[in-house]
Amino acid sequence: MLKLQNLSKTYSKGTVKAVDSVNLDIAPGEIFGFLGPYGAGKTTTIKMIVGLLKPDSGRVFINGINVWKNPIEAKSQISYVPDSPEIYDKLKGIEYLNFIADMYEIPKDIRQERMEKYLEIFNLKNAVGDIIGSYSHGMKQKLVLISALLHEPNLFILDEPMVGLDPKSSFQLKEIMRERCDEGKTVFFSTHVLEVAEKLSDRIAIINKGRIIALGTMDELRSHAEERESLEKIFLELTE
Amino acid sequence: MMKKIISLIKTDLNITYGLSALQYKFNNKRDRLQTILIAIALLSLIPTYIMIVSGLVKIYEAYIGIGQKTMFLLNGFIYAQLIVLLFGFLYVMSKYYFSNDLNVLVPLPLRPKDIVGAKFVTLMVNEYLTSLPIILPFIIIYGTRGKEGLLYWIYSFILIIFLPIIPLALASIIVMLFMKYTNIKGRKDLLRVVGYIILLIALLGFQFKIQSIAQQSVLKGEDFFLEMAQDSNVLVRKLGLVFPPSLWAALSLGNYSSVGGVFNLLLFVGTSIAVFWIMIQLSEKLFFEGLIGGLEVATTGKHKKVKIEDLSRSSLPFLSIGLKEIKILLRTPVYLLNSVLGVLILPLVMVISTTMNGKEVLGALSMLTEGNSHIVSLVGIGIITMFGVMNCVGCTTFSREGKSFWIQRVMPIKARDQIFGRILSSLFVQIIGIISLLASLAFIINIDFENIFWITTLGLLGSVAMTELGMVIDIFRPLLDWDNPQKAMKQNLNVLIAMGIGALYLGGVGFLVYKLFKTGVNILAIYGIMGLIYIISSYGLYILLKNLIIRQFSILE
């Protein structure tokens, strides 16, 4: 479903490699956790996947489509929830949702049904007629989540989704992620909290200083004898 | 206290004009290229300016001819001060009430006086940039042609320094009063902007009334021509009532060697200081009251049942983009004021200046066009095309996305839909421009159906090309990292660059049309050629834009 080949990026302002030859192959129906401390390169990797940041080298395939060669086809397969919800403050919640649905060309009855469902789940129904500028940070985040779910993406990409979300919503989100992968869809999310990755993911990749240093199920990672020391150090950082 | 105010002014100037950022930029190679580009764009405006100035020399001579040369100075002062006033309304509104630093300044231990005073000084700098290009040609032509003495230049200097104070202070007072009394709970952004435009129109109407009274009084006396021959200030005295400070300035400079000159100079300077002082005193009472609550956002209230089925709508992607652009434009005061007033100012000024200069100009104008009403259409098309840049919609369309730009980039939106949608939002403003231009033309001269048809169709075609031109510049160097919408539109250099290049383009088309018209080419052929040029350039720019959007959407960081 999602395939990264030798993905690398150095920021024009920086000198260090933010992402260094990352390779990943994620199967359909998988929940994949991308774990690493702050500044490890998670956001940078995700931005390269969703088309916001052009890689220096390497390729990204979504469902076999090269993101950087056929961006429109690739983008219609994915949804992206960024780490901070910067959206149009001057639109009403419902206007924003309709706008997003228009971009994915979702038919009226289908979008209506999904809006109804997710607005109910995230308890945003009563605020949806208000201007987004009046929303709290958490409400904006939930609106972005809903907008990302409207077109039922094959690949759902979330950058630090649990940060700033209230416990109930974060529980709901976990349920939704599970539901998605039961339907054979793929979820890719990043986090800097070991616990979150552990609870949610089928498989985990640990990234540090731009490089993938471990990959597998949680049990596999734990039983890995070699590199144990360095892994433990990072775990320590991640559990703080 | 003084130190605090000076520091406030310094910081404000620095932020507003980005002085530190400019310095930093110039040390950077890539940005240096940009600076050079901007300089070229600015230079391209010079020919137009020279043409206007040489026209002024003719007007000077005409006034000499009727023995009323002080009128020339009066014209200069009135234009300069009224334009300062007009821009004052815009600047004051956004600077005092919609700027981001308020969140920082208001909680600081500063008196309203200090904040308003500092903001006033920053705006003065802005207003000099507007008033100098207008008043200087008048003063220099008058001074050099009439070989005036040293005292003339000293007077001029003082007058120029004080020139923006009265109009800007008046604008400040009116805006502060307006904001205080419209600070009502609920949805007020749109309300305020609409109310504000109505206020401006009402003020202009008031201005017309005074003018027509002044003009009537000129023509009343039996021995008017006798008076004119005896007193070289008689016209000024009567017409100057339109804006008395300009009258004092003109009389003082026109009679600098006499006591009357000194008297009028003192009157001008004294009144400036007095009006400024009154404004500052009033600000203590008015400023915060207009402000408090100005930063909050409206909500529809608690627990209202919302029915999604009534609220969900679907439309084509490009329509949806256009609609979203228009909504944001209408709901962000700074955007609305800049885009809509950009296309309203000229029609308004046209109406003012014809009423101000009275019947003679009107007669000359209709004489010029009577024989051939196509001139009206051609000029009208040119003006509407120019509005295509002046409305600032195209050349800031991507910049206005700001930090939300990622939304556009992660979705599967075709470049075609981006272009069509954004052009649509510009055309929305253009239609307002066309209506107001046609209305003001109908007010000044007679226009017929043919005028309306050509101005509307070719004007819209030209607007498409101009909007695309702006979009090309904006996608090439979008200004995305802002936290105050003001930066995206008013402080965006893309606007200036687009205006420069747009003026060159329009100048070229205008020159060609003028040549064709003079050589007597059939008018329908001329319209055809104009239309063809617009269509070809729209198409060319469309292709360029499409490629640029695809490229920039992928390489921006």
Ligand SMILES: Nc1ncnc2c1ncn2[C@@H]1O[C@H](COP(=O)(O)OP(=O)(O)O)[C@@H](O)[C@H]1O
């Ligand atoms: N816009 C940028 N310009 C320069 N360096 C950046 C930029 N964004 C991130 N970096 C650097 O790239 C590295 C990876 O950052 P990021 O991908 O944001 O990490 P994470 O999301 O894992 O916290 C860090 O060293 C960070 O300082």
Ligand SMILES: [Mg+2]
């Ligand atoms: Mg991150």
